[in-house]
Amino acid sequence: MLDDLRPRLGRRLLTGPAELAVFGCDALTAFYERPAAVVLVESADEVVAVVRACHREGVPFVARGSGTSLSGGSLPIGGGVVIALNRLDRVLSVDPDARTAVVEPGVINLDVSRAALPHGLMYCPDPSSQSVCTIGGNLAFNSGGAHCLRHGMTANHVLGIRAVLPDGELVELGGDSVEPLGPDVAGMFCGSEGLFGIALEVTVRLVAVAEATHTALAVYDSLEQAGDAVARIVAAGLLPVAMEIMDALAIEAAEASVKPNYPKGAALLIVELEGERGVVDADAAALRELLRASGAGEVVATEDPDARALIWKGRKSAFSAVGWLAPDYIVQDGVVPRTRLGEALAEIGRMGAAAGIRVANVFHAGDGNLHPLILFDGREPGMLERAEALAGDILRLCIRLGGSITGEHGVGVEKREYLPLMFTPADLELMRRLRRAVDPAELANRGKMLAVA
Amino acid sequence: MLDDLRPRLGRRLLTGPAELAVFGCDALTAFYERPAAVVLVESADEVVAVVRACHREGVPFVARGSGTSLSGGSLPIGGGVVIALNRLDRVLSVDPDARTAVVEPGVINLDVSRAALPHGLMYCPDPSSQSVCTIGGNLAFNSGGAHCLRHGMTANHVLGIRAVLPDGELVELGGDSVEPLGPDVAGMFCGSEGLFGIALEVTVRLVAVAEATHTALAVYDSLEQAGDAVARIVAAGLLPVAMEIMDALAIEAAEASVKPNYPKGAALLIVELEGERGVVDADAAALRELLRASGAGEVVATEDPDARALIWKGRKSAFSAVGWLAPDYIVQDGVVPRTRLGEALAEIGRMGAAAGIRVANVFHAGDGNLHPLILFDGREPGMLERAEALAGDILRLCIRLGGSITGEHGVGVEKREYLPLMFTPADLELMRRLRRAVDPAELANRGKMLAVA
Incomplete structure (x- = not known):
């Protein structure tokens, strides 16, 4: 398969161990999985060609933007091909009258607003990583940000998606200006953590910069x-x-x-x-x-x-600043109903004290999205395990209080085992049926979210 | 199968021709399909029992609320069982702090706002039929209304759905207060015109009544x-x-x-x-x-x-008022980009004049959603056909101008044949694959939307 792609991609097909090393992890540093190959694609056609080759040969693949996933979303579990989309970084058009922009998946979040600003417009979702993270990743994880309290998540700002399905088929989901019709397949795609294919072009909604x-x-x-x-x-x-x-x-x-x-x-x-x-x-x-x-x-x-x-x-x-306070840290991401925020914070404080582990708290208070930062020194024997145990306890607390195991960082590799705490077997089986309907061989981002941990 | 249900449902299982007659049509009067049976369910458990019986016997079924569908959405194409949800009409709870309500699918749209009003809250989506149409139907068709210009469609106001899938499995889609996680299956359910199952309980968002x-x-x-x-x-x-x-x-x-x-x-x-x-x-x-x-x-x-x-x-x-002007009428529902509204209206005027048919226009101008009312006298030979031809020409005009074949009335029976004008074969096949993943025997609302006309 690689030999088929090499004439087309040349030096943009990476297979050397040193070249591949950097693609084996993302912002979730606790996991490492080296891919079999990486392709640095430069066009949508190349993405399609690679996906079709993977489908033909039964090789799993995963799309990657800036590698800022905090749940291991861009890791090639069990190997396979990483499709690096960073070079698909163009804002293709801005329509100030319709208040929309069409962008490639590798465009940096903040660059969409930069392109819109001359028209007095902006792109709303603002994850903390917005100066480096890409729209494709935002779409896969339905990213929020500090301002999602009023503006909503990525799904609220994506109007249309041109995507390649895991079998290489091209589809147009949603639309740019019309009212929705039929099942919201674009909504299903958004937040599905790459399980339903790869976005090639995304039409996003822009809003007027406030007075x-x-x-x-x-x-x-x-x-x-x-x-x-x-x-x-x-x-x-x-x-x-x-x-x-x-x-x-x-x-x-x-x-x-x-x-x-x-x-x-x-x-x-x-x-x-x-x-x-x-x-x-x-x-x-x-x-x-x-x-x-x-x-x-x-x-x-x-x-x-x-x-x-x-x-x-x-x-x-x-x-990233907590790196100044401890050699290692885990960023947890959980949600509690806003009304139970005080209770959750007090309990997290008690849990940290009992474990002898410092926990810094930064959170989107408006929507109950907690981000406890668990500080530790991984060189001390057993500390990583204790920190991970505390992170898990915090998630179980969130669920107990009626919340969720992730507000915006996603399930990825990290939280697969927690899904059954939130969903019934029937709920999970429904999601798996939908996934298998689109990707029976589970090639797209294999081993993530809906995979049995 | 009917004999199995009769002990449980008694006189609420209708099989007599006269009893069934009224369930053979809805607000789309041009179509008529008499069901094999109608069940007047009084609990979610009864809905589940009927769906499971239908699944076991391979009998198609369709949920029905007030029968206000303008696209034949509640018709039992080819027979089967009509599950009438009107008696599931309770607002189960209103939570003024969380600004949510939990309602049964047969509750009248306006009754949700009535229940919320003592708390200074309201339910936003307001189809013109809001005094009679039900939330279950609103959910199936992702209904809008005059105020969806700013408030959005039903999908924007539904947080969680408890549903029975076509195989009788119970699922919880979405949630009431947490941020979304994974593929938006609730969003897929909403607007899918009953193809993915029947909602048993719906958690809706309420908003403050404006000052x-x-x-x-x-x-x-x-x-x-x-x-x-x-x-x-x-x-x-x-x-x-x-x-x-x-x-x-x-x-x-x-x-x-x-x-x-x-x-x-x-x-x-x-x-x-x-x-x-x-x-x-x-x-x-x-x-x-x-x-x-x-x-x-x-x-x-x-x-x-x-x-x-x-x-x-x-x-x-x-x-309904145009009934005063002509014995018969067709309500068309199409969308054009707002910027092309003038052009669309002028062309509809020309088309009506050329056909010698009066067309009244009522439309949601803010979002380009046209509702041409085509007036005719069905007793004149050939007039129905001419009126339908004009209605079809108006839809093709909407598509040509970059719009959609339906803003809110849905595809149902009426517009199946127009779907290929809006979606590519790959887009349609993706929707069909998702549908078959949930309902391989196509029992739920068979013959609608995604059915080949």
């Missing part, structure tokens, strides 16, 4: 107080675009790396409002009162783009 | 002027919750039946704004200017609930 954006930063003496503030904001009927909480350890990490110069405290709440000038002004005044009433210490509020960018830089770099 | 609602009514000397006003409103950045246009014939029909006392003119534009008081006031002032600049004659603006209700009653009754 006004107001970012407030409040410090609290405890995480509970910050959580209480979120509850008050929601109860008051405000609908911020983002509500994020960082605990002392996360603040320390951010300061150590990107120096956002946050006010000091046990917990930090970031609230962002956006909309029409008058609404934002009225909401900002209400917010100020709510923050005061919830016991906030220092409150900083700004609309200055540079100051806002620094606030978000600190928040969005918090994951 | 202010402002409805403006403007008359124009031509449809083109009204269409131009819509374009101006969009270009100005206003985001009304609804923008509806009625032509002279539709106005005449409405006046003849529910007497909304609309101002006289060649075209009527209804624009509704909702939101916070200050925003609505500012937008209403801007709207007034835009309507004036677009050449509106009389403009009526009101926030009075009774006056608003009458305006909407006129609009929502327009379909």
